[in-house]
Every structure is written in structure tokens, then in C-alpha cells.
Amino acid sequence: MTWSGAFSLLVGSWRGRFGLAIIGLAVFVSIFGTLLAPYDPEASSLQVLQPPSFDHIMGTTESGADVFSQILVGTRVSVLVGFAAAFISAVLGSTVGLASGYYGGWTDRFLDALENWFLVIPTLPLMIVLARLLDPSLTVLIAVIGLTSWAGTGRIVRAQVLTLRERAFVERARALGAGDTYIIRRHILPNTLPLIFANTVLIIAVAILSEAALSFLGLGDPTRISWGTMLENAFNSGAPSAGAWWYVIPPGLAITLLVLAVSLIGFLFEEFINPRLQKDSGEPAAADELAIPLVQKES
């Protein structure tokens, strides 16, 4: 996958443009959110659970804080946790997958068993247990999510490396006396990176959802506002039964939009790598498939 190829892929479809726009907006807000926020997101006031008005375009929380300001400021946690945890997961997953696929033998057996185990164990309970044992903070959230979501990447990378290892150009490099590090760096990794990349994009979505779920369950960083903690506060303060839709809908919608955007980009990359997944190749299926071996293409 070349950079220009990736670019035209993203800009060439509405899914790509939608995804890029939302992610771009989220990144921008996560950097400048504190400056953009019209109010101090944590300042309480007497205007408790007020519906949207000119002063508060998304209304107020149970403590009278501005919902819109909280949404802006809360973007940072989702973006930060999403990207950082997915990065950890990508590094872990590709290292384990590479080692497992390339070296084989007992290394493979051990790492494969480890991957299997992580794939079988239910992720959210595992995250809950880990996050509860450590004290909740942003770092803990990132570490816990990153450490529990790498197994899928590891599995995919391993499979890819297994096929690459037997390919002619790798065999040739080995016959010419190339060392493992050289072969991995020059031949295996470049051919695996697009796969890792597409998978990591999808893990960003999972990480954002995980952070929100953990925060909703009270395992978020208590010192920071995030969309998940907003939902937690809204729920615990009885906003749903008070009919305070303006407090409940924005954080969930923000999560949904960002996850949707990231997933669309991820699916797009997956389709690009594996054209079989494409919705409609546009060519009739009835074309004769068998070539005459004696007829050669001019080259």
C-alpha cells in the first residue's frame, strides 16, 4: 500500500471522507477543546439540569455545568486512550505475531497458546479486574486496554508471516546469507505493515468503546472528564428518569460518531488489502477463468 494509494482510497469514497472529517474534528477538538469550551466544564452553578438554551446549547448537568463544554473537553480522553492503547496493542500484537510466525517451534507454540488464551478470556471483565486492582488513571486505562486487545493482531500477523516466510524472495534472501533481522526488516515487515495498520485502526474503535465502558462503570480517571464519565454521571444522577435527554444523548452520540468514523476507515483499509471483501467489484462473474497456458503475455 503506497501513501498516495492510501490517500486516494480515503478521499475517493464518502465513507473515507466522512471518517477523515470526523477524526480530524475529534483530533482538533482534543487539542484545542479547553480553549474552545465556552464554560469551565467543571464549574457548578444553580442552573441544574436545564434543557438546551442560548446560554447552554446542550443544556446543563446535574451540578449545573455546561454539557457542551464537557463534550469538548472530554474528547481528549477518548482520542488519547484510543490512539495510545491501539498503539500499544499494535506493537505487542505485531511483535508476538512476528516472533511466533517467523521463529516457529516452541516459541510459536508458547506464544500461540498465549494468544489463544487472550482471545478466549472475556475482555471487559479482564479489563475491569485489572483496572480495579490498580488505581484508576489515564495511564492505567491505556495500559489495561492495550494489554488486553493485542491477541487478534498477533493472530493475523502470525498467519501473514507464515505465508511470507515460504515465499520465494524470502527464501532467496536467506540463501544469500541474509540474517533474521535483515529479512524481517526488509521483507517480512514491509509486507505485513498494511495488515497491522488496518487492524490497528479497528482496534482504535475498540479502545474508544472500552474506555467509555470502563469509565461508565466507574473505573475511569476521576480527575478527567470523558464521554464515558459523563454518561456515568448522567446515569447516576438520575438524568434519564428526569427526562434530561440533552445530558444523555450528546456523549453517547459523540462516542458513536467517532467509533463509526474510525471503523469505516478501518473497513476501507481491510477491503483494500483483501479485495475479496469489496462490495461490488463491478465485473461480471461469468468471465472465463482459465487461461491457455501456451499463450503468453508479452512482457
Add this chain to the structure above:
Amino acid sequence: MKNLLEVEDLRVEYRGRPIVGGVSFSLGKGESLGLAGESGCGKTTTALSLMKMLPDGLKQSGGITLRPEGLEEAINIGKRTEAGMQVVRWRHVSLVFQGAMNSLDPVKHIDSQIAEVIRLHEKGVSSGEVSDRIADLLTTVGLTPALGKRYPHQLSGGQRQRVMIALALACRPSLVVADEPTTALDVVNQAQVLELLERLREELGLSLILISHDLGVLAETCDRIAVMYAGRIVETGTVEAVFSNPQHPYTKRLLDSLPVIGGERGLAPPIPGAPPDPGNPPKGCSFHPRCPYSTDRCLIEPEAREIAAGHVAACHFSPWASWPELESSGLAVES
């Protein structure tokens, strides 16, 4: 006597571009016709349009008339609706598909797949009769009836293709279309399956359309042969005529590229270039960019002309009295 099958100016279009550009041929009862050509020349598309089974987006036009024995009226396939085709498919025309591996439902027993088509086309057949007929069919294609209790994956590639042939005969159709029936098989099974098709044709009076890229296969099994290039038939005639006296440069080159056992002839140079996209063929004769004998005249589309009785070719220069010597590729076969 009227022909069993009459195809007249069959055209298939995809988004306004021709995939098959006006194909006409006919087939007598008990006769077998070979359709030859490179990949993408429209052979399979032609076969599927005989059953009106083209994928969405492909539009077919032209006349296809089938006159099965015992039927008063001819079946005008070209004009039939989908519902109308459902009673024609398999009852009168059946198909042996190229993928021997995947042509059968993997989660159903062989027996039940054959029984399904019998029950579909013949109402009120007793289950005893159905199982007798399945046993007969399997025996006919050289399999033991006990194999019917198995799943497709439990059979070898050759056995599966025999099952496919048994399935194709289940409703006693008058025409069987076999699309690359031997391509997925090894040499021994290829020969056996071809022999089987040949025998069935004689015993059951079947008509057969055999589609293959392998001229050798067609030479063994067919009475007549039609060579397709870029969605058109460029030459047609009896197997003897076409093989001994090809009248189109494309046929000539295809024949030259056949290996001859014990032959001392040098291997002909491969045909240069790739087959054209049938949707966007070159101007004039669509073979001319790859033809070693092409001249300016070839920019005008040649008419199909009868060279000898039943031998038709679409080339400005036919009949060719002799083929000019070409430079050897140097790929001479050591003898």
C-alpha cells in the same frame, strides 16, 4: 430433420459493451459441438446464456430455439421468462460445471442432491423409484450406488465429476452443456471422464456442447468445433476440416501450439499479446493486432464466409491455400 438447438445472433452486453457479439450455431440430435478459445473469449458466457443464467447486469439478446424429441412445439429459450426457464433447465438442458470441487452442495448427501432434481421436475415419483433411478444413474457413470450415501468431500475429484454427470443426466435432458469438465482433473481422470461423455452420447443419444480451452480434448470428443475469439466465432467446421485445414490465422496458431506426441516439429512461437477485452475490441478484425499476416484490409471487419461445405471462417484472406512460413522461435523440441 430439424436441428435440436438453433442459436441465432446471440449477443450479451455488459453496461452497453458487448461480451458476446453475435454468435450463431446449430446442433443436431446426438451431435457434439466443441467451443474452443482462450480465457475471456465468451465461452462460459455463451454457455450460461443458453440457460438464461447470466449474472445480474449482463443482458442477452438473440434467438435460442430448442426442439427436444417428443415435444410438439419448439422451446423458444430466447423469449422465455425466468419462471418459464425453470421448467426447461435440467429437464431439457443440463450443465456440467468446470469446478469439480465446488459444484455440489457440501452439506448434502449425493443421493439427496440427485433426488432433489428428480422430484423437482417429475411430480409424484415414488421414493422407491427415485432411489432406483439414483442407483441406475450412479452405475451408468461407473460408480457404485453405495457412494450416494457420502458427502461430496468424501469423494475424489474424478468421482465428484462423475456424480456431476450423473446429476446432469438425472432428468434425461436432450442437451448437456459441459464447461471445462475435465480441467480440474488429472490426466487419467480426464481421459476417463471424456470417454464416459462419449459413451453416454452414443448410448443415450445425447447432444453435447463441450467447452474447453484445450483443443486436444475437443478433437477427441466432438464432431464439430467452433473457435471463439473476443466474443465471436471466428471459425467453425467439422473437427477433421478445422484440424487438417484451418482457415483462420487464430485457429492456425492455436493448433500450432498443441504439442504433438513424437513430433519433430519445433514448438510454434506463442501468440504475442493478450486476448482483447471483448467489451472493447480492436477495430476491424479483432485478431489483427496479434495476427502475423494482418494488413490494412484487416481494419475492416471480415464477414464469415463458407470456405467449403460446413466450414466457415471470418478472415479476409481465407481460403488459405498454404500458410506462409513464420520465423521459428528457437524453442525447437529436442527429439
Add this chain to the structure above:
Amino acid sequence: MSGRWLAGKVAAALLTLLFVILFNFFLFRVMGDPTTQLARLPRSTPEEIEKLQASYGLDKPLIGQFTDYAGDTARFDLGTSQRSRRPVWDEIVDALPWTLILVGTGTLIATLLGSWMGVIAATRRGQKTDDGLLGFSLFTYASPEYWIGIILILLFAVWIPILPSGLQVTPGVEFSSVFAEVLDVAEHLILPATAMTLMLLGQYFLIMRSSMVDVLTEDFITVKRATGQRWDRVVRKHAVPNALLPLVTLSAIQFGSVVGGAITIETVFSWPGLGELTFTAINDKDFPVLQGTFLIFSFGVILANLLADILYFYLDPRVKAT
């Protein structure tokens, strides 16, 4: 079914379970030594800590501690809840049926509805119906299930108050018959089960759709159509049975997310299952309960995987040959 194959699968499942127990032990006894939590309390004296350590058997060597722990687990002795002072096992036994009811209902509806939608979309690929279903399932895939739950409460318990917003049964009511009680529970089940269904629907739909799309391009589908069967019959009799196979395996893998959904959805609806038990344990730092529910959740997922393997074995004749 070959006994060896089954034995191998069961052995693998047991091994995974053993790893879970080992992991659980290390996590809670080594990393999360309950006394370190207690030691943070300002007034606990060293004597108190020692006494506590002895009561947990933490003064023994590690191996001894593990065999004790594994033995206890095998006897369903999962310790005592720090909050309720009841045995953790009893708490789990009380909560488990409610979770099974919720998860079972949600999974059942989502599987049926999702695969039906998948067939519809795959046979109308690229058309408006397909696009609509894809969009809908992408949205439910991307949105947090507990948020959907809260919105359901907002819609059907607050704005249009026709359904209860939480709990499993109306509190303080004497039911005239078992039937009336079941009806009441069913009424309470509607919203959480809908949230559960919506959470799973998108995934099942996408799996079934892509599985159907794959199967529909297979040669045997063309052959079945060539035999003169009507298209809807080919889809029903040949495409669907083949397309359902991957759904079986993949839905077992999805079972982990079902468990995750149970935790958050039960929390939203105060549904007294394992999820809510986990949630209260998180807030109370009730580690024995947390450990117990983690064990049960893991056991559930391992069991689901094993059952899916066995089911697949029965459904797909090709597996039997290997």
C-alpha cells in the same frame, strides 16, 4: 462423533480453564493482595494485617497458597463477599439465572433476526435495502450498548411510560399466580433484552451477510439454479445452510462481548444478574466477588466455545472427515 476429537477439545478447554484459575490466583493473591488494600486504611495496625494475612492463608508459601486456592475453587468455595458477608458462590448462584435469561433472550432474538437480515441483504447486494441494513448495523455496532439502554429507558419508561425502567420484577407486589409473576418479569425483560439484541444484531447481521455473499458466489449455487430451482429455494435450501456454519463458530467467539454487554446493560437496568453483581463489586472494591464473577464469565466463554465446536462438528460434514 470421534471420541478422540471430543476428548481433545475438552482437554483444551480444561487447560484454558486451568490457566484462568492460575491467572486469577496471581492477579488477586499476588498483585492484588487484599491486605495491601486494607493497609491503605490509616488505622490498620501491623497485627491486624498479619491476622488478616493468616485468615487468607497468605502466610503460607506460594505453591501451598495456590493448591489451597485451586482446591477451594474446585469445591465452589470462592470466598466470602466483603460487602454482604455471604459466600461468593451463593451470590453467583442467585444472580446466574437472571443473566442467563437476559443473555439467552438477547442472543436468541439477535441470532434469528440478524441472520434473517443477513440473508435479505446478501441477496439484495448493493441495493437500497442492503445499504439501509448495513448503515443500521454499523450504527448499532459503533454505539455503546448501555447508551442504547439509557435511550430505551428515556423513550419507553420516561416519555412514553409503558415499560418499567429497571429491576426484574415490580417490588412489593404479591402475585396472584405464577403466571402473573412470569408476565411481570417478562415486562421487565423487554427493555434490557432489546438493548442486548441491538448490541448483538449488528455483529450477527454482518457475519451472516458476508457469509452469504461468499456462499452465493460458489459454483454449486450456480449449478442448483441451473437445475431449475426457483432462486428463493436455492437460497433457502442450499445457500443458507452453508452460510450458517461460520455463524456458529463466530457467534461463540462473540460470546465474550455478550458477557461485556451483560455487565453494562444489567447495570443500566438494575437487572440482578452477574453483571450487576460485578458492578456493585467494582464500586465496593469487593475483590472476592470480582474474582468469582471473572471466573464464571471466563468459564462461560470457554464453555460457549466448546459447545460451538461440538455443534459445528455435527453441522458440517467436512469436519468429521478430518
